[in-house]
Amino acid sequence: MTRVIIITGAGSGIGQGTALTFAERGDTVVAADIDVTAAQHTISRTSEPTAHMAVHCDVSDELSVQQMVASVRARYGRIDVLVNNAGILISKPLHLTSWSEWQRILNTNLGSVYLCSAAVLPTMLKQQTGAIINIASPHSFATTTNIAAYAASKGGVVALTRQMAMDYGRLGIRTNCVVPGAIDTAMLRSDIAHGDGVEASLAGWARVQPIGRVGQPADIANVIYWLAGPDAAFVLGAAIHADGGMLAQLTPPTE
Numbered sequence: 030m031t032r033v034i035i036i037t038g039a040g041s042g043i044g045q046g047t048a049l050t051f052a053e054r055g056d057t058v059v060a061a062d063i064d065v066t067a068a069q070h071t072i073s074r075t076s077e078p079t080a081h082m083a084v085h086c087d088v089s090d091e092l093s094v095q096q097m098v099a100s101v102r103a104r105y106g107r108i109d110v111l112v113n114n115a116g117i118l119i120s121k122p123l124h125l126t127s128w129s130e131w132q133r134i135l136n137t138n139l140g141s142v143y144l145c146s147a148a149v150l151p152t153m154l155k156q157q158t159g160a161i162i163n164i165a166s167p168h169s170f171a172t173t174t175n176i177a178a179y180a181a182s183k184g185g186v187v188a189l190t191r192q193m194a195m196d197y198g199r200l201g202i203r204t205n206c207v208v209p210g211a212i213d214t215a216m217l218r219s220d221i222a223h224g225d226g227v228e229a230s231l232a233g234w235a236r237v238q239p240i241g242r243v244g245q246p247a248d249i250a251n252v253i254y255w256l257a258g259p260d261a262a263f264v265l266g267a268a269i270h271a272d273g274g275m276l277a278q279l280t281p282p283t284e
């Protein structure tokens with residue numbers, strides 16, 4: 030029996046890389062995205078597209094999440110792994126962040142972890158097994174200027190990961206999160222699409238990560254895959270840093 034994996038935000042970046050990694054290794058993938066065309070494109074890149082499923086889902090909307098999870102249950106009858114990956118970023122200081130922008134970021138990045146997890150947990154609890162992997166950020170632990178709502182949302186993701194590990198660990202469900210460094214995706218490129226230009230900014234991120242390069246979606250997908258599987262059976266409530274060493278350093282290197 031193949032595992033059934035729901036990945037939110039699977040139409041792009043880390044989510045797409047994760048969907049392709051699980052599919053290549055024999056799992057059944059549900060690519061859920063607010064951009065269903067992008068999710069369909071991800072599934073079309075797998076070697077057996079008809080085995081998998083692309084589905085529209087706005088992870089900040091309760092009904093949309095419930096409908097997505099119901100459609101997965103109806104087709105496959107089980108849910109083994111949930112990857113809460115969908116996220117958005119606005120770079121603004123708190124006083125210039127409108128209430129509606131605040132709510133949009135918090136609901137998409139943190140509310141979604143609540144909504145998607147609440148929707149899959151009854152199935153996982155019945156199965157007495159499951160893995161939930163949330164995507165946090167270096168901003169969960171340290172920060173730069175002017176990124177208030179995003180940093181708050183990602184701090185919340187780590188706290189909620191710990192809580193879910195406590196509450197559901199004894200019931201067979203392991204919850205952990207991954208802390209990606211700077212990963213070359215549409216989100217990173219649109220955030221740095223000002224100032225020195227994208228390529229120069231990417232080179233700057235490569236310099237501040239001790240590994241000396243920007244990450245690729247596959248760097249994170251491999252960690253998510255490991256966390257979802259039996260080799261990580263004793264890992265619970267962890268925030269796994271896959272950040273090229275970004276958070277390990279006290280000061281950026283001098284040239």
Ligand SMILES: NC(=O)c1ccc[n+]([C@@H]2O[C@H](COP(=O)([O-])OP(=O)(O)OC[C@H]3O[C@@H](n4cnc5c(N)ncnc54)[C@H](O)[C@@H]3O)[C@@H](O)[C@H]2O)c1
Nearest residue numbers: 038040041042043063087088114115116211212214215216
């Ligand atoms: N790229 C990085 O450097 C980086 C670093 C740390 C953490 N992260 C986190 O990794 C996750 C993935 O980011 P990425 O860089 O791959 O971004 P991305 O922009 O490439 O992809 C995000 C995907 O989420 C989807 N999405 C956005 N809002 C949604 C919603 N309401 N409902 C459903 N889907 C929605 C988008 O359509 C898109 O397909 C995010 O949670 C992000 O905060 C990224």
